[in-house]
Amino acid sequence: MNKELMTWLDSLLQEVEGIEVRRKSSRRLRVDVDADALPALLELLRGRASYVHLSAISCVDWPDAGEFELVYHVWSYEMQSLVSAHTRIPRDPGVYISVYDIYTPAAFFERDIHEMFGVFFEGSPDMSKFILTEWDGPPPMRKEFDSEAWVNEHFDWQDYRPEWLQELEAEGGGVAVPPDEQRFSRRNIDDEA
Amino acid sequence: MRPENYEARRQPPSYEYELNIGPNHPGIEGNYAVKLRLHGDTVIDSRADAGYLHRGFEKLMEGRLWIQNLAITPRICVPDPVPMEVSYCLAVEELCGLEVPERALYLRVIQLELSRLAAHLFTFGGHAATTGMYTPMFWGIADRDQILDLFEELSGGRVYHIYNIPGGVRRDHPEGWLQRVADTIDYIESRLPDYDNLLFHNQVFVQRARGIGAISQQDALDWAVTGPNLRACGLAFDVRRDDPYLVYDRLDFEIPTEEAGDAWARILVRRSELFESIRIIRQCLERLPSIAGPIRCPIPNPLAWNVPAGSVYTRVESSKGELAWYVVSDGSERPYRTHVRGPSQMHAVQVLEKLSTGARIEDVAQIMFSLDACPPEVDR
Numbered sequence: 001m002n003k004e005l006m007t008w009l010d011s012l013l014q015e016v017e018g019i020e021v022r023r024k025s026s027r028r029l030r031v032d033v034d035a036d037a038l039p040a041l042l043e044l045l046r047g048r049a050s051y052v053h054l055s056a057i058s059c060v061d062w063p064d065a066g067e068f069e070l071v072y073h074v075w076s077y078e079m080q081s082l083v084s085a086h087t088r089i090p091r092d093p094g095v096y097i098s099v100y101d102i103y104t105p106a107a108f109f110e111r112d113i114h115e116m117f118g119v120f121f122e123g124s125p126d127m128s129k130f131i132l133t134e135w136d137g138p139p140p141m142r143k144e145f146d147s148e149a150w151v152n153e154h155f156d157w158q159d160y161r162p163e164w165l166q167e168l169e170a171e172g173g174g175v176a177v178p179p180d181e182q183r184f185s186r187r188n189i190d191d192e193a
Numbered sequence: 194m195r196p197e198n199y200e201a202r203r204q205p206p207s208y209e210y211e212l213n214i215g216p217n218h219p220g221i222e223g224n225y226a227v228k229l230r231l232h233g234d235t236v237i238d239s240r241a242d243a244g245y246l247h248r249g250f251e252k253l254m255e256g257r258l259w260i261q262n263l264a265i266t267p268r269i270c271v272p273d274p275v276p277m278e279v280s281y282c283l284a285v286e287e288l289c290g291l292e293v294p295e296r297a298l299y300l301r302v303i304q305l306e307l308s309r310l311a312a313h314l315f316t317f318g319g320h321a322a323t324t325g326m327y328t329p330m331f332w333g334i335a336d337r338d339q340i341l342d343l344f345e346e347l348s349g350g351r352v353y354h355i356y357n358i359p360g361g362v363r364r365d366h367p368e369g370w371l372q373r374v375a376d377t378i379d380y381i382e383s384r385l386p387d388y389d390n391l392l393f394h395n396q397v398f399v400q401r402a403r404g405i406g407a408i409s410q411q412d413a414l415d416w417a418v419t420g421p422n423l424r425a426c427g428l429a430f431d432v433r434r435d436d437p438y439l440v441y442d443r444l445d446f447e448i449p450t451e452e453a454g455d456a457w458a459r460i461l462v463r464r465s466e467l468f469e470s471i472r473i474i475r476q477c478l479e480r481l482p483s484i485a486g487p488i489r490c491p492i493p494n495p496l497a498w499n500v501p502a503g504s505v506y507t508r509v510e511s512s513k514g515e516l517a518w519y520v521v522s523d524g525s526e527r528p529y530r531t532h533v534r535g536p537s538q539m540h541a542v543q544v545l546e547k548l549s550t551g552a553r554i555e556d557v558a559q560i561m562f563s564l565d566a567c568p569p570e571v572d573r
Contacts (some may be wrong), residue, residue: 060521071506073519
């Protein structure tokens with residue numbers, strides 16, 4: 001993107017209230033914006049600055065701050081640059097508005113985030129389950145969901161000691177390491193810390 | 194899977210009926226289902242049904258060290274695993290500010306293009322098989338195997354190579370490997386006239402593929418279609434050229450396009466891309482021997498590697514389209530959050546539902562394969 005376009009885009013973005021723009025490189029722009037102003041920003045980017053391609057919507061859980069961070073990555077084929085618009089919404093009740101009317105592909109990402117993080121998007125065409133059809137537990141991508149603890153609670157560790165391994169162990173060999181003693185298990189590293 | 198959840202919906206008497214295609218069927222490279230609603234043999238409604246390959250990779254990655262995650266990334270897409278590795282490495286490198294040596298960059302490009310060749314040959318075969326022609330499928334798999342042999346020699350792994358690490362590649366190529374790459378791509382190039390005879394000049398296939406699953410350029414842009422599927426609609430966009438990474442801005446290659454946007458145009462674009470990939474590999478083979486130097490930059494102890502806090506979005510062009518990683522670090526030895534955006538997340542869900550509605554039932558599998566959708570990218 002050339003200098004002139006950059007300046008033009010920067011001045012255009014200033015039309016949105018409470019916006020903070022950081023240029024990471026000539027093709028990457030990071031924008032932090034209030035949750036109220038995000039749809040207006042996306043409409044501006046799509047309608048007036050040719051950012052027609054919604055590459056992805058990412059969700060990040062920040063339980064200590066009590067917030068979800070939603071990141072909308074939009075790309076312009078003409079400007080050849082990518083804008084990542086970051087916004088934060090309260091974790092409770094975890095409701096936000098859909099941008100499906102601005103970007104059609106948002107439907108997939110919003111459905112995915114609803115399933116994995118439990119964020120409800122008002123106005124999204126379909127919030128039904130897609131990947132975790134048989135799952136009735138809490139949204140698994142939230143930080144408080146500990147997969148290892150869930151597995152320990154619901155399954156037994158398999159005692160896998162076939163004959164060939166027992167023979168090896170009798171000779172002083174064998175590689176079976178109980179889960180608690182595995183070097184990179186989260187538990188051990190947390191204990192050391 | 195609980196069978197009680199799949200009870201048939203009660204409908205008033207009509208000519209309409211429901212049909213589940215999948216999760217196992219020849220239309221796709223993995224387990225993936227579509228629920229069709231039909232009137233006669235015309236599809237009037239289509240719903241994608243994913244989740245058969247969900248392994249929770251994004252959650253798993255949060256619990257493992259940065260370096261351990263390398264073993265997970267290629268498993269997200271089986272037919273084309275290298276772009277997954279490379280884009281994850283690019284993200285970690287950008288967060289850490291690592292400068293990858295030039296030799297490693299060229300080795301990565303060779304792998305990426307070999308992987309693209311393998312994936313496209315696989316897709317040729319698969320696409321032909323959905324129209325009942327099984328010979329190109331066996332040919333495609335056999336020729337792809339020659340490339341897997343090269344990967345095995347380079348990295349020890351045939352499908353999952355885990356050859357790239359943040360900062361470069363694991364080891365230099367073996368003695369004589371570059372010559373064998375040159376021989377293999379010569380062989381694949383010499384095979385393409387045979388594919389033309391059997392598949393691309395075959396009227397049975399041409400008639401079946403032409404006009405099927407057509408999408409206009411405007412629709413493609415609205416529905417976030419990327420990669421060969423977008424180029425088949427006439428838009429010459431390629432991440433390799435328009436958002437360059439590695440050394441693609443120093444290489445000479447064309448971006449093939451077609452106008453029609455149907456299944457036939459899509460396979461023609463892939464056919465032309467084979468030649469471009471071969472061209473790119475030849476340029477790399479020519480330049481690589483004269484580039485001395487290390488194959489990776491020094492990295493900290495990977496078992497106690499605190500990656501600086503920050504977030505990064507890296508994109509590469511895989512054989513299926515735009516592939517991106519959003520990686521967040523909180524400065525600890527594990528990723529705080531990783532999010533993978535696979536091209537098939539669009540192609541296999543919204544685009545497939547849209548294109549198969551109105552199609553005839555015998556074309557549904559062909560539409561799926563012509564979009565080159567990869568279910569594990571959707572499920573992750």
